[in-house]
Amino acid sequence: MELLEKYIREYGKYKDGGIVIVNSFLNHRMDVDLIDEIGKDFFARFEKDAPTLILTVEASGIGIACMTARYFGVPVLFAKKSQSKNMSGELYSAPVMSFTKGGLNYVSVCSEFITSKDKVLIIDDFLADGNAVNGMLNICEQAGAEVVGVGICVEKYFQKGGSTLREQGVNLYSQAILDLDENGNIVFVHM
Amino acid sequence: MELLEKYIREYGKYKDGGIVIVNSFLNHRMDVDLIDEIGKDFFARFEKDAPTLILTVEASGIGIACMTARYFGVPVLFAKKSQSKNMSGELYSAPVMSFTKGGLNYVSVCSEFITSKDKVLIIDDFLADGNAVNGMLNICEQAGAEVVGVGICVEKYFQKGGSTLREQGVNLYSQAILDLDENGNIVFVHM
Numbered sequence A, B: 001m002e003l004l005e006k007y008i009r010e011y012g013k014y015k016d017g018g019i020v021i022v023n024s025f026l027n028h029r030m031d032v033d034l035i036d037e038i039g040k041d042f043f044a045r046f047e048k049d050a051p052t053l054i055l056t057v058e059a060s061g062i063g064i065a066c067m068t069a070r071y072f073g074v075p076v077l078f079a080k081k082s083q084s085k086n087m088s089g090e091l092y093s094a095p096v097m098s099f100t101k102g103g104l105n106y107v108s109v110c111s112e113f114i115t116s117k118d119k120v121l122i123i124d125d126f127l128a129d130g131n132a133v134n135g136m137l138n139i140c141e142q143a144g145a146e147v148v149g150v151g152i153c154v155e156k157y158f159q160k161g162g163s164t165l166r167e168q169g170v171n172l173y174s175q176a177i178l179d180l181d182e183n184g185n186i187v188f189v190h191m
Helices: A002-011 A032-049 A061-072 A131-143 A161-167 B002-011 B032-049 B061-072 B131-143 B161-167
Strands: A013-015 A019-021 A053-057 A076-079 A091-097 A104-110 A119-127 A146-156 A172-180 A186-189 B013-015 B019-021 B053-057 B076-079 B091-097 B104-110 B119-127 B146-156 B172-180 B186-189
Touching: A002 A032, A002 A146, A002 A172, A032 A061, A032 A119, A032 A146, A032 A172, A032 B061, A053 A061, A053 A131, A061 A076, A061 A119, A061 B032, A061 B061, A076 A104, A076 A131, A091 A131, A104 A131, A119 A131, A119 A161, A131 A146, A131 A161, A146 A161, A161 A172, B002 B032, B002 B146, B002 B172, B032 B061, B032 B119, B032 B146, B032 B172, B053 B061, B053 B131, B061 B076, B061 B119, B076 B104, B076 B131, B091 B131, B104 B131, B119 B131, B119 B161, B131 B146, B131 B161, B146 B161, B161 B172
Parallel strands: A053 A076, A053 A119, A119 A146, A146 A172, B053 B076, B053 B119, B119 B146, B146 B172
Antiparallel strands: A013 A019, A091 A104, A172 A186, B013 B019, B091 B104, B172 B186
C-alpha cells in the first residue's frame, strides 16, 4: 500500500534489534485519515472473502479494525490481554508471547461472540514472529470459525511470522513489508 | 443518546456491585454501526469546541475515539498502560486506579504528540469514579494543553466521577447516564 509506505519512509523511526517505530501515525498517535485509507485498502483486498466478523487483539489493532469494519459492515471482536470484570461467561483463551513488551500473556474472548458460523478476518497493526496472529488463529480454531484472511499493516519480513503463515496456506495480506538489507537498512518488499 | 440507551436496555447485563456489562456491543464485541453513530453524536456536541486532538486511553476507548476523530478530521492519541519498546523519547505519565481490573497503573503518552497549542477532546467508553479521565486531565496539564471537552459513552451516576468533573467546571457530555433506583435497578438519568 503506497500511502502507508510513504508514511513509514517519511515518519518511521528505527531502533537496533529490528524495532520499527510508527507511533507518530499508526499505533500511539493515530492519523485517522491514514487509518481510514488502510481500512479501505483491506476492504478492497478481502471484500470477496465476505467476512462476518473482524477479530483483533488489544490495543493497537482496535482502531484499525473498527475503521476497516465500517467498510465491511460487520462487527469487531477484540481479544483482551487480561481478564476484567467486563468479561462474562465462557472464554476462549490462547497464549501469546509479546515481542515489544516481553513475557507471555493470555488473550481471551467471550465464546458467545464467535461461533462456527463465522467467517473471520483477522486484523492487526504488526506482524513480526506471528505470536498475536497465532493466538487469534488458535481462538478461531477453538470456536470452529473459518479464518478467511489475515490483514496486517506492517510486516517485518526479517522475522518468521509472515513466511510461516504463507507456508500454512493462510490468506495473508500485508500492506507494507519491511526487510533489512545487508547494511541493516530498511527496504520495502513487494510480492 | 437514544440509540445507545436502546442498546443498553436491550443488550446490557448487570452484575452486583454496580458492574454494567456492555461487552456485546461497546467494549469487547463492537457494533461498528453503533460506534459510528456514537462518533457522529460526539461531533454534534463538541464541534463548536473545535478540538485539535482526541485523547483516550487503551484499550476500549481507542475504537470509539477513532470513529469520532473521523468526523472531526483530527488525530487520536491513546495513552498506554504499560511502557513498550514502541514508546520513545520523553513521556507524560499519570497514575490511574482501575475500577474493573483492580490495582494502580500508570498511563503514558509520548510528550512530542501533545503540546500547549492543542485543544483536547478526551473520549472514553465509561465514567465511574473518574480515574481514567483524571489521569488524562493530568497528562493535558503536564503538556499545557487546553481540555475543551470530555465525551463519555456510559456514565455511572451512582459513582462520583461525573459529579466531581461537573463541579470542577469540566465540559462533560455523557451519552447515557445510568443510576440505581431504591431497588437496585438501573434507570437512565437525563440532564
